[in-house]
Amino acid sequence: MTAVAETLDAVQSATEGGYKWGFSTEIEMDMAPKGLNEDIIRLISSRKEEPQWLLDWRLKAYAAWLKMEEPHWAMIHHPPIDYQDLHYYAAPKKKAGPKSLDEVDPELLKMYEKLGIPLKERAILAGVELPEGEAPQVAIDAVFDSVSVATTFKATLAKAGVIFCPISEAVRDHPELVRQYIGSVIPAGDNYFAALNSAVFTDGSFVFIPKGVRCPMELSTYFRINARNTGQFERTLIIVEDGGSVSYLEGCTAPQRDENQLHAAVVELVAMNDASIKYSTVQNWYPGDAEGRGGIYNFVTKRGICKGANSKISWTQVETGSAITWKYPSCILQGDGSVGEFYSVAVTTNHQQADTGTKMIHIGRNTRSTIVSKGISAGKSNNTYRGKVSVLKGAENARNFTQCDSLLIGDQCGAHTVPYIESRNPTAKLEHEATTSKISDDQLFYCRSRGLSQEDAVGMIVNGFCRDVLKELPMEFAVEAQKLLAVSLEGSVG
Amino acid sequence: MLEIKGLEASIGDKQILRGIDLVVPSGEVHAVMGPNGAGKSTLGYVLSGRAGYEATAGLATFNGADLLDIEPEERAALGLFLAFQYPVELPGVGNANFLRTALNALRRARGEAEMDAPGFLKLARAEMKRLSMPDDMLKRNVNVGFSGGEKKRNEVLQMAILRPKLAILDETDSGLDIDALRIVADGVNALRGPDFSALVITHYQRLLEYIVPDRVHVLVSGRIIRSGGPELALELEANGYAGMVADAA
Numbered sequence: 001m002t003a004v005a006e007t008l009d010a011v012q013s014a015t016e017g018g019y020k021w022g023f024s025t026e027i028e029m030d031m032a033p034k035g036l037n038e039d040i041i042r043l044i045s046s047r048k049e050e051p052q053w054l055l056d057w058r059l060k061a062y063a064a065w066l067k068m069e070e071p072h073w074a075m076i077h078h079p080p081i082d083y084q085d086l087h088y089y090a091a092p093k094k095k096a097g098p099k100s101l102d103e104v105d106p107e108l109l110k111m112y113e114k115l116g117i118p119l120k121e122r123a124i125l126a127g128v129e130l131p132e133g134e135a136p137q138v139a140i141d142a143v144f145d146s147v148s149v150a151t152t153f154k155a156t157l158a159k160a161g162v163i164f165c166p167i168s169e170a171v172r173d174h175p176e177l178v179r180q181y182i183g184s185v186i187p188a189g190d191n192y193f194a195a196l197n198s199a200v201f202t203d204g205s206f207v208f209i210p211k212g213v214r215c216p217m218e219l220s221t222y223f224r225i226n227a228r229n230t231g232q233f234e235r236t237l238i239i240v241e242d243g244g245s246v247s248y249l250e251g252c253t254a255p256q257r258d259e260n261q262l263h264a265a266v267v268e269l270v271a272m273n274d275a276s277i278k279y280s281t282v283q284n285w286y287p288g289d290a291e292g293r294g295g296i297y298n299f300v301t302k303r304g305i306c307k308g309a310n311s312k313i314s315w316t317q318v319e320t321g322s323a324i325t326w327k328y329p330s331c332i333l334q335g336d337g338s339v340g341e342f343y344s345v346a347v348t349t350n351h352q353q354a355d356t357g358t359k360m361i362h363i364g365r366n367t368r369s370t371i372v373s374k375g376i377s378a379g380k381s382n383n384t385y386r387g388k389v390s391v392l393k394g395a396e397n398a399r400n401f402t403q404c405d406s407l408l409i410g411d412q413c414g415a416h417t418v419p420y421i422e423s424r425n426p427t428a429k430l431e432h433e434a435t436t437s438k439i440s441d442d443q444l445f446y447c448r449s450r451g452l453s454q455e456d457a458v459g460m461i462v463n464g465f466c467r468d469v470l471k472e473l474p475m476e477f478a479v480e481a482q483k484l485l486a487v488s489l490e491g492s493v494g
Numbered sequence: 495m496l497e498i499k500g501l502e503a504s505i506g507d508k509q510i511l512r513g514i515d516l517v518v519p520s521g522e523v524h525a526v527m528g529p530n531g532a533g534k535s536t537l538g539y540v541l542s543g544r545a546g547y548e549a550t551a552g553l554a555t556f557n558g559a560d561l562l563d564i565e566p567e568e569r570a571a572l573g574l575f576l577a578f579q580y581p582v583e584l585p586g587v588g589n590a591n592f593l594r595t596a597l598n599a600l601r602r603a604r605g606e607a608e609m610d611a612p613g614f615l616k617l618a619r620a621e622m623k624r625l626s627m628p629d630d631m632l633k634r635n636v637n638v639g640f641s642g643g644e645k646k647r648n649e650v651l652q653m654a655i656l657r658p659k660l661a662i663l664d665e666t667d668s669g670l671d672i673d674a675l676r677i678v679a680d681g682v683n684a685l686r687g688p689d690f691s692a693l694v695i696t697h698y699q700r701l702l703e704y705i706v707p708d709r710v711h712v713l714v715s716g717r718i719i720r721s722g723g724p725e726l727a728l729e730l731e732a733n734g735y736a737g738m739v740a741d742a743a
Contacts, residue, residue, distance in 0.1 A: 450599075452599050
């Protein structure tokens, strides 16, 4: 069975019992006490054996965070978050590195199975070597709770000069690169959640593509949030030097929980001259039950800078999970002729709330950006596109095309579009299109009269609506995402 | 065999069908003609299960199975197909994907093996060639940006691929030029055989020159007021509905 088929099966079996990925894994945890203070930050830093400069950076971020206030401008509502009621550090207890699958914690393997990770990848994730000559196409850096359990394909990638490792390892092995770039796109004090992340991030991925190298495989991270009440603070940093390129996939599922779980990740991308970065996300975290209880609070700061001329950063996201999504993957188009893209599908059902969009900041000349956002709201959910296109004075001939489409299912949900457009250069050409539509009874009946079930019909219509975004996803993700959309909306049309 | 007995149906509070009796044996093509507002389209919708078109009395069975109690997709699985008067657009949904998904849904429901993509494409291309349709019809989104004629031809293509046992054509001829009419008629005629029957709903006699019906029924004010052979259509063409209504009264 191929990876795609297995993934499909896994998603397909999600059709019953609500959120299929709602399980948790019993693995012994090494956990810091609840609460956040300088000592906890020192503990995190010392557990990770970090250099002094990083501890200082964390403490500075913490000091900044203390002076900041949680933002409330987004169209989301939630009970206050008690930041002192969370664990900020949890690590699976370390055993000696596994030499074969038999030595790997069976609970961990079970979890991979439930996640639908193909068998071959499971072994790789758990750190078991593949036989000679078997070259997998996807490299995975599995983030299991806060510590990366396994990092794969390092050898193959190393041959190409690519660095792909947990960020804590990068701090140890490539401190000069990390020090140069961390916080260079999203400063520690950028916003409330980014500051929090900077203070307490425990892991995440680091990618470095040297000059002229096209990364030989797609890089992939499976995220899991596992420990009860543990906020997850991932930090990802991707740097592509002149002429290099990389495609990075991020996919997430999480166990079912009653308490709300806070997630505040930071992703920074840096593209130099002629470099290109494609960052794709499928986010399927626990959205809460039908009444909206539980579910992940997802406050993410993602930003990339097209530093060099003719560089390109492309964000593609399929957001179906989380109780709250607060996320604006953005591009700073600094290099002349650089290109920023944002393709987004956000699905909300039941009581989910999503406030997501992008910022395109045009600084260089002849910079171009494209925004395609598809919001789908069902149930009693609220779905907001919030975007900003900003053309600075020196950005001669900047171009932007924005398309925001909303699809409503039922009559109790909301779709909102909040576009900000500012231009300080008269040569700019900016286009904005927006539509709002409903799945019509005509469309449903047409499909059903041809033999499709109501749910297949909804899935097909929604996938059609999202087509412009889904086609931007790498193949294996696109297949998974299509299925996910259909599964997410099951039962939403009465 | 389609059997309809004493069928009454309403849209909301408004009664449209006032007792329809009609039998279409396997292998036969019957035409239903009638003036605007007679209930022709309603008959098609009630038989295929459109929400809002409620049967309030009577029976409709197909090969013995009660049609009125089951979902539209279950009726499709029994072999029903409604060619729409106004085919619906599905933005972003490729015609090939739509058709293959539909075909496989029907196959699954019937306990048959699903058809893989290459097998489907071969089938679809052959049918399209037979119906003189350009290849790009499969690549385009379902009915999006299609001309009126193309939409109707697309309905016939779907019918050719899904191979229904009972096709209901709801004014498939409206808005068609003579060439398109011929293609549509060819599509229906190609399916004719002992296991295929059709209910051709039309305003005009013109289509019936190409799809020669075994029987013609005249539907007026929710009732079938006359039935006869193909010659009945010619009589209608000559005298109009008004005369016939007067006769029946």
